[in-house]
Amino acid sequence: MSAAALLVAILAALGAAVAAALHDPVVLVGLLAALSAFAAAVAAGAAAVQLRAPNTLTEPRHPQGPSAPPPLPDDVLARRGAFGRLWWIAFAAFALAGLEPLISLGRMPRRNGTAWRGGARLVTPQGTPLRPDDLAVGGVTTVFPEGRVDAPESAVLLLRLQDGVMQLGPERRDWVQQGNVAFSKICTHAGCPVAIFRHLTYELYCPCHQSVFDVLHGAQPVSGPATRALPQLALDLDRDGYLVARGDFAEPVGPDSWWRTL
Amino acid sequence: MILRRVDRFFDERLGSDAWVRYVFAKLYPDHWSFYLGEFALYCFVMLVATGVWLTFVFQPSHAGAFASVIAFTRATPVGYLMRQVHHWSAVAFIAAIVVHLGRVFFTAAFRKPREITWVLGVLLLVTASVTGFTGYSLPDDTLSGTGLRIADAVLLSIPFIGGWAADLLNGGGYPGPLLIPHLYVIHVYFLPVTIGALLALHLGLVFYQKHTQFEPDPAHVVVGRRFWPDYTLRTLAVFFATAGVVTLLGALIEINPVENYGPYHDWLVTNPAAPDWYAAWLDGALRLGPAVEWRIFGHPVPAVFWPGMVLPTLAFLLVVAWPWIDKTITKRDEVGDVLVPPTAAPWRVGVGAALVTAGVVLTLAASDDQQAVGAHVRVTALVTLYRILFPFGSIAVGLIAALLAAELRASRAGRGAERERVVELVRNAEGGFDAREPHST
Amino acid sequence: MTLALGLAAVLALASPPGQLPYATYCASCHGADLRGTSNGPSLRNAGAASVDFELVTGRMPAAVPWIEVGHRGQQLPDATIKAIEAYIASVAPGGTPIPVVTAGGDVANGREVYVENCRHCHGVDADGASVGGAEWAPSLHRTSITQVAEAIRAGPGQMPRFGARQLDDRALRDVATYVFALDRREATPRVPVARDNPVPEGLFGWLAIGALALAAYAFARH
Numbered sequence: 037m038s039a040a041a042l043l044v045a046i047l048a049a050l051g052a053a054v055a056a057a058l059h060d061p062v063v064l065v066g067l068l069a070a071l072s073a074f075a076a077a078v079a080a081g082a083a084a085v086q087l088r089a090p091n092t093l094t095e096p097r098h099p100q101g102p103s104a105p106p107p108l109p110d111d112v113l114a115r116r117g118a119f120g121r122l123w124w125i126a127f128a129a130f131a132l133a134g135l136e137p138l139i140s141l142g143r144m145p146r147r148n149g150t151a152w153r154g155g156a157r158l159v160t161p162q163g164t165p166l167r168p169d170d171l172a173v174g175g176v177t178t179v180f181p182e183g184r185v186d187a188p189e190s191a192v193l194l195l196r197l198q199d200g201v202m203q204l205g206p207e208r209r210d211w212v213q214q215g216n217v218a219f220s221k222i223c224t225h226a227g228c229p230v231a232i233f234r235h236l237t238y239e240l241y242c243p244c245h246q247s248v249f250d251v252l253h254g255a256q257p258v259s260g261p262a263t264r265a266l267p268q269l270a271l272d273l274d275r276d277g278y279l280v281a282r283g284d285f286a287e288p289v290g291p292d293s294w295w296r297t298l
Numbered sequence: 299m300i301l302r303r304v305d306r307f308f309d310e311r312l313g314s315d316a317w318v319r320y321v322f323a324k325l326y327p328d329h330w331s332f333y334l335g336e337f338a339l340y341c342f343v344m345l346v347a348t349g350v351w352l353t354f355v356f357q358p359s360h361a362g363a364f365a366s367v368i369a370f371t372r373a374t375p376v377g378y379l380m381r382q383v384h385h386w387s388a389v390a391f392i393a394a395i396v397v398h399l400g401r402v403f404f405t406a407a408f409r410k411p412r413e414i415t416w417v418l419g420v421l422l423l424v425t426a427s428v429t430g431f432t433g434y435s436l437p438d439d440t441l442s443g444t445g446l447r448i449a450d451a452v453l454l455s456i457p458f459i460g461g462w463a464a465d466l467l468n469g470g471g472y473p474g475p476l477l478i479p480h481l482y483v484i485h486v487y488f489l490p491v492t493i494g495a496l497l498a499l500h501l502g503l504v505f506y507q508k509h510t511q512f513e514p515d516p517a518h519v520v521v522g523r524r525f526w527p528d529y530t531l532r533t534l535a536v537f538f539a540t541a542g543v544v545t546l547l548g549a550l551i552e553i554n555p556v557e558n559y560g561p562y563h564d565w566l567v568t569n570p571a572a573p574d575w576y577a578a579w580l581d582g583a584l585r586l587g588p589a590v591e592w593r594i595f596g597h598p599v600p601a602v603f604w605p606g607m608v609l610p611t612l613a614f615l616l617v618v619a620w621p622w623i624d625k626t627i628t629k630r631d632e633v634g635d636v637l638v639p640p641t642a643a644p645w646r647v648g649v650g651a652a653l654v655t656a657g658v659v660l661t662l663a664a665s666d667d668q669q670a671v672g673a674h675v676r677v678t679a680l681v682t683l684y685r686i687l688f689p690f691g692s693i694a695v696g697l698i699a700a701l702l703a704a705e706l707r708a709s710r711a712g713r714g715a716e717r718e719r720v721v722e723l724v725r726n727a728e729g730g731f732d733a734r735e736p737h738s739t
Numbered sequence: 740m741t742l743a744l745g746l747a748a749v750l751a752l753a754s755p756p757g758q759l760p761y762a763t764y765c766a767s768c769h770g771a772d773l774r775g776t777s778n779g780p781s782l783r784n785a786g787a788a789s790v791d792f793e794l795v796t797g798r799m800p801a802a803v804p805w806i807e808v809g810h811r812g813q814q815l816p817d818a819t820i821k822a823i824e825a826y827i828a829s830v831a832p833g834g835t836p837i838p839v840v841t842a843g844g845d846v847a848n849g850r851e852v853y854v855e856n857c858r859h860c861h862g863v864d865a866d867g868a869s870v871g872g873a874e875w876a877p878s879l880h881r882t883s884i885t886q887v888a889e890a891i892r893a894g895p896g897q898m899p900r901f902g903a904r905q906l907d908d909r910a911l912r913d914v915a916t917y918v919f920a921l922d923r924r925e926a927t928p929r930v931p932v933a934r935d936n937p938v939p940e941g942l943f944g945w946l947a948i949g950a951l952a953l954a955a956y957a958f959a960r961h
Contacts, residue, residue: 056376065375066382066549073542077535084531085961091328094519097508100411100633142466161565161855172902174894178565178855188471191565221565226451226584226602227472228444229567231859232870234897241871243569243859244444245585246667246677248871259678259871261584263591263601290472291451292591292600293460330952330959337951389944397948441936532958539954543947551943555934558863560854568935569859569868569876575941665938667869676873 038086041079048072150220151180151187152269154283158194158218161185165278168214171196176233178221181281189289191221192269193240194279195233195251203252211270213279218269219255222290223247225262240266264292325522326529327509331405333536334398339501340540341391342493348384349486356436358482360475363438364561371557382548388430389553390544392576395423403620403650406643407510409634413621415507418500420618425493427576432485434554434574438478441554443562445573446481447472448584452606457599473564514636570668575661582663583609586685617653641710644703652696659687757826760819764800773831782827786834789893790827794820796886798895838888840912842919849917852910856901857918863935865921870897879918887915 052068157165158179171177171194179194180187199215211217219240223230228244233251239258240249247260255266267289270282288296309315355377357366370377399419402408408416431449435442450472453464469476508520523529547553559568573581587605591598616623624646625631640647662669663684670677723731762771768779775781779801782790793799797811813820853865860876862868867878874897879887888911894900906914932939 056374056379059375062375062378062382063549066379066545069379070542070546070549073538073545077538077542079535080531080538081535081958084528084535087528087531089523089528091523091960092521093325093524094516094521095323095325095508097518097520097635098506139462142462142464170902170904172894172900172905174900175902175905176899177905186563186565188473188564226448226606227564228447228571229565229859231565231567232569233899234870234872234874235894235899236897239871243567243667243868244448244571245581246681246871247589257589260681261587261589261601263589291454291602292598293454293464294457294597294599295461296598328960330956333955333959334948334952337948385940386944386947389940390947393944393948394951397952535958536955539951543951547943547947551932551940552934553940554937558934566854567859568863569870570862570936570938572936572938574937575944578938578941665936668936668938670873671867671869671875674873677869677871 038079038082041075041082045072045075045079048075149284150289151184151190152192152281152284153181154281155272155274156181156184156281157274158182158192158271158279158281159185166194167277168196168216168273168279171216173198173215174235176235178231179218189220189222191229192218193221193230193233194218197238197251201238201252204254208254208268208270210272211268211282213271213273216271216279217251218271218281219249219251219266220269220285220289221266223262224257224264224266224291225260227291230266322524322526324505324525325508325520326525326533327511327522329512331401332509334394334401336533336536337540338391338394338398339497340537341387341394341544342497343537344387344541344544345384345391346490348380348387349490351380352384353486356482358436358479360438360473360478363436363478364556367437367439368557379545379548382553383544385434385553386547386551387544388433389574389576390540390547392423392426392430395419395426396576399423399617400650400654404640404647405510405512406624406634406638406646408621409624410621410631411507411633412503412510415500415503416621417618418496418503420614422493422496422500424614425489425496429485429489429493430574431577432481432489435481436478436485437554437556438562439556439559440562440566441556441559441568441571443473443564444567444571445577446477447564448581448602448606451600452584452602455600455603456607457594457597457603473562508635510635510637512637512639520635570665572665572668578664579657579660580606580610582660582666582684585666586660586663586681586688641703641707644700644707647703648696648700651699652692655695656688656692659684659691663688755826755829757822757824757829760815760823761826764815764819765823768801773827783831784834785827785831786893787824787828787837788835788889789895790824791820791837792886792889792893792895794823796882835892837885838892838908838911840884840888840908840915842884842916844909844912844914844916846913846917846920848910849913849915849920852906852914853917856906857914860898864933865918866933866935868935880922882918884915884919887918888912891915 048068049072052065052072055065055068159165159182160177160179163182163185165182166177166179173196175196177194179192180190184190195217197215197217201215202212202217204211219230221229221231223242223244225242225245225247228242230240230242230247230249232241232243233239234241238251240251240255241247242249242260242262245261247262248258249255249262249266250258254268257263257265264287267285267287269285272280272282274280305315305318309318355366355370357363367381371381372378402416402419431445435446450464450468453467454460456463464472465474467477467480468474469480509522511521513521523532554574560566572578583605584602587601589601590604591601593599627645628643638646663681666680666684667677670680673680726732765782768776769782770776770779773782794815795813797814800814815823857865860868860870861879862876865879867876869875876898890898891901891906891911891914892903903911932943
């Protein structure tokens with residue numbers, strides 16, 4: 037049994053090596069390798085069983101309990117000798133000094149806004165600038181500031197809704213251009229792309245933690261763990277009729293942190 | 299013959315024969331549940347073996363990581379299998395650690411003098427999980443990138459130092475230029491070396507303190523099989539079986555098809571978005587976590603801080619401190635070389651079952667969107683369900699498990715008692731029965 | 740009986756073609772004048788792409804008002820669908836026409852279009868996925884290339900619309916070709932497991948450890 041299994045293991049292992057060298061399909065190489073391992077397992081297991089060795093051998097356990105006498109006699113600990121208080125204070129000082137190189141590895145706070153600037157055209161990931169009627173009503177696309185496609189934390193969802201359905205406060209009225217409205221695509225909860233536009237109900241949905249944002253009321257969170265609205269990008273039209281940003285976001289983009297200032 | 303000469307070489311210089319003789323004669327346990335830890339050990343062996351190979355073909359930079367993974371995966375069947383077996387071993391490694399931890403918990407093998415071994419084991423679970431997550435993130439694909447982004451948000455949420463920690467890891471804003479290099483050195487150096495050290499201490503303690511056992515008699519001896527050749531062959535069989543299983547999975551089932559996911563951009567996402575299983579409980583917690591952002595001294599404490607940072611910290615502290623919590627509850631601190639059958643301590647079975655249920659509920663919550671589609675219900679309905687099940691379902695399952703264990707213990711005790719009271723029934727003059735002691739014939 | 744048949748025949752002859760099937764299958768919800776009722780939306784601006792998509796995928800006619808059942812296969816014969824479409828087009832012309840697409844587009848470009856615009860709803864392998872609430876983006880595996888193109892242009896249900904100025908006819912053809920090609924693609928190791936998220940992988944990892952534990956149980960003490 038054991039010898040037969042070992043023979044299979046040897047042949048399968050050599051076979052796997054040859055098959056891999058000949059660039060045979062992965063499945064064949066993998067199955068041969070697995071077969072060789074299983075055959076080796078059977079060989080070792082069968083050999084062990086054939087030993088008929090006893091499984092009730094015994095040996096004594098180590099004696100346990102406190103050592104006597106203790107390695108550090110009480111009077112050594114009590115005395116202010118080689119390891120007196122000053123030594124411990126010195127160790128603490130070394131540790132504190134060592135903190136500074138560690139602290140210097142990171143900066144804080146770290147967020148400096150996005151790549152959006154006033155007058156920056158909204159372009160698709162392919163770099164095409166967009167006019168207000170390029171999206172169909174009920175359409176959506178991802179946009180970036182022109183020349184900064186793929187810039188971190190700068191992805192924006194541009195939505196086109198029926199004219200006049202948005203229910204924004206007066207200060208945001210002119211942030212919308214002919215039904216085009218733009219929100220940061222980076223979730224304020226944990227930073228996933230809020231990619232899903234449910235156009236019948238005017239909602240944005242994050243596939244990571246299921247937060248739902250109400251587009252008509254400025255992408256306020258209405259369900260799920262997010263606590264803050266997706267920042268809105270104020271839109272304008274340039275002289276050539278292309279959509280542009282009025283400036284960077286008024287609020288910080290992405291997940292919150294202790295040093296976030298509003 | 300060569301082995302003899304090698305043995306002589308070392309013995310003449312180190313007097314190593316005495317030690318070899320001791321190791322060969324050492325006894326090892328003969329119970330199936332003691333192999334669970336070995337599965338984990340041999341998964342780690344497979345991880346190191348395949349991982350070393352992978353370091354030669356992987357390019358640890360944001361620009362090159364994804365392309366290099368696709369390139370070596372496509373180039374040869376060896377490359378493909380190495381990555382497949384590496385990832386499957388990681389998935390199985392952590393599963394084996396969890397099962398092993400469960401065995402130790404339910405049989406109370408963590409009692410004095412093995413508390414240190416327990417703590418090292420829990421640290422191994424944590425280190426293995428973090429190593430798994432960093433490795434899963436290295437290919438820089440859309441799915442793992444989304445996971446990294448979430449991890450970044452959790453790091454960022456820590457009061458006061460969060461921004462600093464995230465900046466340190468990223469080497470700048472997210473996704474920083476140094477993120478992949480940092481993850482790489484953490485994944486291939488810091489964490490594996492840590493695992494190796496923890497493993498050496500863990501196994502060293504098992505070796506030195508000798509194993510626990512179910513056999514109570516005779517007192518102060520350890521029962522088992524000799525290491526050489528009996529147990530050597532057995533553990534070899536376990537190694538090859540483990541290697542065979544992860545290789546078989548690697549050969550047959552595609553894992554983490556990053557080619558399918560495509561390279562990472564912070565504005566692209568896959569759907570469903572779910573992490574590897576061992577991180578799913580944290581993702582589930584993030585999904586169930588309340589939508590609250592408190593302010594402390596005017597500073598925001600983001601919602602992800604509680605489920606993403608506080609919950610795992612509390613869970614870790616609870617598990618790591620368990621030997622001492624157990625001592626407090628049982629009011630016993632004597633040496634526990636003899637294992638407790640799970641049914642003998644129903645309350646511990648209850649606590650364990652409740653903790654497992656809590657973990658399972660959070661894990662299930664991490665795929666609630668997929669379940670909602672399958673069951674044609676609202677995602678929010680499932681969120682509510684899991685929010686209820688997380689505390690109350692866990693308690694209920696814990697109570698039921700404790701009651702079942704108590705019932706089992708009682709019925710076993712009853713059976714034993716009845717066996718002791720065997721009587722013979724004899725018909726009496728009135729037509730009824732009298733019981734009397736059986737007489738031997 | 741004969742009288743009724745005769746009456747129907749006369750009605751069918753007397754009325755414009757398609758009015759009868761429209762009256763039979765659609766009017767109760769969308770109204771005889773296509774302006775919609777409390778049971779269903781107006782079809783005045785629906786457009787041919789949307790009407791064809793709803794009928795050919797069997798989403799319409801719906802068994803229960805307002806409840807779209809998803810892709811359940813064509814419910815009406817081809818001739819009836821053509822007649823209804825012609826009738827609706829005659830009463831309410833305009834809207835998005837049925838796009839004409841053929842296979843043979845650029846799969847690589849199609850994949851790029853898919854990743855940017857479709858993947859976050861329909862999933863990596865177009866197996867379908869949740870889009871929140873109790874709603875999901877359907878699997879695209881049993882669809883025709885025309886249906887994919889119609890859905891892109893018309894935006895059925897919660898799906899956004901993609902007009903020709905956003906995705907031109909070439910992009911439309913590429914992405915439809917890519918989706919169509921997904922069905923024919925082979926995974927390298929061939930055990931069919933969902934390849935769009937790691938949940939099945941975790942299950943198999945636990946199965947593996949379970950199998951090893953069973954083997955150990957059978958082996959120990961021998």
